[in-house]
Amino acid sequence: xxxxxxxxxxxxxxxxxxxxxxxxxxxxxxxxxxxxxxxxxxxxxxxxxxxxxxxxxxxxxxxxxxxxxxxxxxxxxxxxxxxxxxxxxxxxxxxxxxxxxxxxxxxxxxxxxxxxxxxxxxxxxxxxxxxxxxxxxxxxxxxxxxxxxxx
Amino acid sequence: xxxxxxxxxxxxxxxxxxxxxxxxxxxxxxxxxxxxxxxxxxxxxxxxxxxxxxxxxxxxxxxxxxxxxxxxxxxxxxxxxxxxxxxxxxxxxxxxxxxxxxxxxxxxxxxxxxxxxxxxxxxxxxxxxxxxxxxxxxxxxxxxxxxxxxx
Amino acid sequence: xxxxxxxxxxxxxxxxxxxxxxxxxxxxxxxxxxxxxxxxxxxxxxxxxxxxxxxxxxxxxxxxxxxxxxxxxxxxxxxxxxxxxxxxxxxxxxxxxxxxxxxxxxxxxxxxxxxxxxxxxxxxxxxxxxxxxxxxxxxxxxxxxxxxxxx
Amino acid sequence: xxxxxxxxxxxxxxxxxxxxxxxxxxxxxxxxxxxxxxxxxxxxxxxxxxxxxxxxxxxxxxxxxxxxxxxxxxxxxxxxxxxxxxxxxxxxxxxxxxxxxxxxxxxxxxxxxxxxxxxxxxxxxxxxxxxxxxxxxxxxxxxxxxxxxxx
Numbered sequence: 306x307x308x309x310x311x312x313x314x315x316x317x318x319x320x321x322x323x324x325x326x327x328x329x330x331x332x333x334x335x336x337x338x339x340x341x342x343x344x345x346x347x348x349x350x351x352x353x354x355x356x357x358x359x360x361x362x363x364x365x366x367x368x369x370x371x372x373x374x375x376x377x378x379x380x381x382x383x384x385x386x387x388x389x390x391x392x393x394x395x396x397x398x399x400x401x402x403x404x405x406x407x408x409x410x411x412x413x414x415x416x417x418x419x420x421x422x423x424x425x426x427x428x429x430x431x432x433x434x435x436x437x438x439x440x441x442x443x444x445x446x447x448x449x450x451x452x453x454x455x456x
Numbered sequence: 457x458x459x460x461x462x463x464x465x466x467x468x469x470x471x472x473x474x475x476x477x478x479x480x481x482x483x484x485x486x487x488x489x490x491x492x493x494x495x496x497x498x499x500x501x502x503x504x505x506x507x508x509x510x511x512x513x514x515x516x517x518x519x520x521x522x523x524x525x526x527x528x529x530x531x532x533x534x535x536x537x538x539x540x541x542x543x544x545x546x547x548x549x550x551x552x553x554x555x556x557x558x559x560x561x562x563x564x565x566x567x568x569x570x571x572x573x574x575x576x577x578x579x580x581x582x583x584x585x586x587x588x589x590x591x592x593x594x595x596x597x598x599x600x601x602x603x604x605x606x607x
Numbered sequence: 608x609x610x611x612x613x614x615x616x617x618x619x620x621x622x623x624x625x626x627x628x629x630x631x632x633x634x635x636x637x638x639x640x641x642x643x644x645x646x647x648x649x650x651x652x653x654x655x656x657x658x659x660x661x662x663x664x665x666x667x668x669x670x671x672x673x674x675x676x677x678x679x680x681x682x683x684x685x686x687x688x689x690x691x692x693x694x695x696x697x698x699x700x701x702x703x704x705x706x707x708x709x710x711x712x713x714x715x716x717x718x719x720x721x722x723x724x725x726x727x728x729x730x731x732x733x734x735x736x737x738x739x740x741x742x743x744x745x746x747x748x749x750x751x752x753x754x755x756x757x758x
Numbered sequence: 759x760x761x762x763x764x765x766x767x768x769x770x771x772x773x774x775x776x777x778x779x780x781x782x783x784x785x786x787x788x789x790x791x792x793x794x795x796x797x798x799x800x801x802x803x804x805x806x807x808x809x810x811x812x813x814x815x816x817x818x819x820x821x822x823x824x825x826x827x828x829x830x831x832x833x834x835x836x837x838x839x840x841x842x843x844x845x846x847x848x849x850x851x852x853x854x855x856x857x858x859x860x861x862x863x864x865x866x867x868x869x870x871x872x873x874x875x876x877x878x879x880x881x882x883x884x885x886x887x888x889x890x891x892x893x894x895x896x897x898x899x900x901x902x903x904x905x906x907x908x909x
Contacts, residue, residue, distance in 0.1 A: 329514035363480035365520025395546035631816035665782035667822025697848035
């Protein structure tokens, strides 16, 4: 993994502030577990309300948290005036999303002025055993000068 | 669009039954709007609880419904003994997910015994105007003989 | 399909000129079959030299032409001073790439000032029968003011 | 990275034999640089004939080699009677593909009886400096009992 230098000294606070405005994440009980330069981890619990037909967490819910982890990993390296938007992501589901707790990790693969490419990985922990359940590749964009899109 | 012939005469009921077991979809207020051979539409409302930091629906929530629409489009063409799982999907976010109501449409591009490839499209309707907000390409798998994975 | 209005009146010539500089495409015997506003078709022959281990055209060769079709579909709607680059693409292989002739079609799904999203489809024709062999979703970027990247 | 145990003791020879039948790879001057359990590296030279309009290697050519590296990484863990096919892949282009030599590395992220998920990375080396130019996420399938698809 490369080491990245944030452009904004208060990148941790900026991620925390934006994260706190994501109602989708608080609705899922998700919490920021780690913020570093170009890497963000989010943990979230199992909740019966977010299951699919077989009783596992829905792949889209795993995507929701992974996309946020990737977006904030990119955001942590952006200048202070940038907002962050996902252009696209691709996720492979590797194992059923069952467990008591889950963790999504987003990491910048290549930062850019406009486009940042990230990789993401989600894990489930059940009975003390941790399994990788999904892997993501995401394209994130820095947005400037669009008043309705901040942070 | 091709026309497909379902292998199971009660494919509509099978989709409805599996859909009804998805707590994630009922938590989002999502409803089956249409089930045809190889095509499924799901509608869902805007809800502040599923928004990201700019006040739009979170891309992952749009993915949740689109992935389900693609999965059930594939499932509608599978034999009665098959269960359905998403292998992977890729989504491009085309426009901010703002609106009063949303609709996700999944369509089979190519059915297969094991692997079915689907395309998906999500629309937002605001003030009577409908905008395409996302497009998905998904790989769905038929699962046989796995007791914990039914429907 | 939407109808798009090109920003540059000589968009056909611009696509042709850029296409003619792609040595990879001429090495594959690929030819521009159609250029419209937001849509481009490229045809190419079967060639034993581009086969994979089962004797089908290699998926990457199909990707090469599909990516170009998507890129030029996007380019056809860009302003005259823009150059075009692929950010990313995702391809599903639907059927073995066997046949005498092949055709790749790229279509703009959503144009944008910086980012344009395209869909692509490749077909094989063998003995008068045409089969869809691949489907692509691609993210294309307009590049400005980078001297080494023109057209 | 996990460590994987090949099911077939002659997995290296099986990869080499299948690789040697890929005319697309020999047409590109590609060579197997490394075969391990669940990981394969392929090197290939710059060639003017495979360039796009800006003089870089075409993204599709990079994809061709990366897809093969991922496919053979998966193949190295499959049983002796399996053949290998790509279901889909997604590639992000990180930097222009310029350099004298290139290397594509495919690694198994999660092996499976039917579906194996791989990650891939391509590098360019120019004047002694190596840059990562692309990252791939690929879904590979084991095929059994299909006479026209061997190896």
